[in-house]
Amino acid sequence: MRPVITAQDVPAAGELRVAVGAIVTPSAREVAAARGVRIVEVPDDQLSALAPPDRTIAIGSDHGGFRLKEELKLFLTAQGLAIRDVGVPDEKPADYPDIAHAAANVVSSGAATRGVIIDGAGIGSCMAANKVPGIRAALCYDKASAKNAREHNDSNVLTLGARLLTPGQAEDVLRTWLETPFAGGRHQARVRKIMDIEQQYSRKATS
Numbered sequence: 001m002r003p004v005i006t007a008q009d010v011p012a013a014g015e016l017r018v019a020v021g022a023i024v025t026p027s028a029r030e031v032a033a034a035r036g037v038r039i040v041e042v043p044d045d046q047l048s049a050l051a052p053p054d055r056t057i058a059i060g061s062d063h064g065g066f067r068l069k070e071e072l073k074l075f076l077t078a079q080g081l082a083i084r085d086v087g088v089p090d091e092k093p094a095d096y097p098d099i100a101h102a103a104a105n106v107v108s109s110g111a112a113t114r115g116v117i118i119d120g121a122g123i124g125s126c127m128a129a130n131k132v133p134g135i136r137a138a139l140c141y142d143k144a145s146a147k148n149a150r151e152h153n154d155s156n157v158l159t160l161g162a163r164l165l166t167p168g169q170a171e172d173v174l175r176t177w178l179e180t181p182f183a184g185g186r187h188q189a190r191v192r193k194i195m196d197i198e199q200q201y202s203r204k205a206t207s
Contacts, residue, residue, distance in 0.1 A: 003077040005039075007031040019044050019077075044083070051082030058106035058115035060086040062096040062125075065118030065162040068170055072116065075171050079178070084112055100128035100137075100159075107156055108134045115157040116174065122161035129157050133198060136191070141165065143176040150180035154191045 005018050007027040016032060018024065020041045032039055057076055061069035066088055073083055086102040088094045096119040107115040115137075117125040122139045129137035137157035138149035141164060149155040158177050160170050182191075 009080065010035065010037055015040050017042050053110055053113045055080070056082045056084060056112040058084045058086060058103045058112045059117070060099040060103035060115075061088060061118035061162070062094045062099050062120075063088060063091045064096075064120035065160070066091045068160065068162040068165075068167060069118050071167045072118075072170060072174060075174065076116075096124045097128040100125040101132065104129040104132035104135045104137070104157055108132050113156065114178070116160065117157060118160045118162050118170075120161060120163045122159040122164070126157075126159040129159065133202065134195075136194065140173050140177060142169075143172055146173045146177040147180045150177055151183045152187050152190075153194075154182040154187070 003019055003022045005016070005022055005024045005028050007025065007030075010016055010028055010031045016037050016039050018039060018041055020043055022041070024039060029039070031037075059069060059073060059076070069085075073085065076083055084106050086106065087099055096117075099119075100117050103115045103117050106112045115129070115135075117129060117137070119125045122141075126137045126139040129135050135157050136153060136155050137159055138145070138153060138155040139159045139161070140146040140149055141161065146158070149158070155177070158174065160173065162170075165173065
């Protein structure tokens with residue numbers, strides 16, 4: 001499915017970069033023309049590279065999560081997010097720690113502020129991602145857990161179990177996770193303590 005660009009996606013001025021093959025509605029073209037906005041088609045990988053980190057999301061899966069990954073990519077594109085797909089490209093057997101590490105690294109590096117990792121149960125990917133400095137990965141299985149992971153824990157990586165959720169359920173979880181802001185306040189001190197634990201062991205490893 002190709003992404004659809006509507007009038008709401010057109011900025012007030014400058015350029016509108018869209019993926020090659022994207023559907024630009026007639027109303028979007030009219031608004032762009034009226035505002036003097038040039039519509040530029042770029043390859044998906046370049047579009048991701050141009051997007052700011054807060055509009056970029058890293059995503060990856062092992063073979064068990066491949067199909068769900070591809071479905072969720074359509075949802076994320078429809079939300080106007082640039083996607084950094086770290087694999088896998090097909091359903092050939094793959095090791096989830098490798099994919100979790102790659103996706104978490106994109107977030108840890110600052111290239112994306114959020115990441116999504118999918119395997120059969122979501123548990124192993126969560127464990128692996130949380131070994132990467134700066135990552136607070138949360139395995140979520142319903143909207144309540146997704147809301148809590150963001151509101152209380154400031155989760156920056158979401159892991160999902162493709163064998164445990166239908167595509168519709170996974171989309172609901174992902175939508176809730178994306179839309180829920182971190183509450184801060186009393187939760188900020190607790191998240192800081194989580195990161196302090198990480199720093200404590202990082203210092204031991206380098207001493």
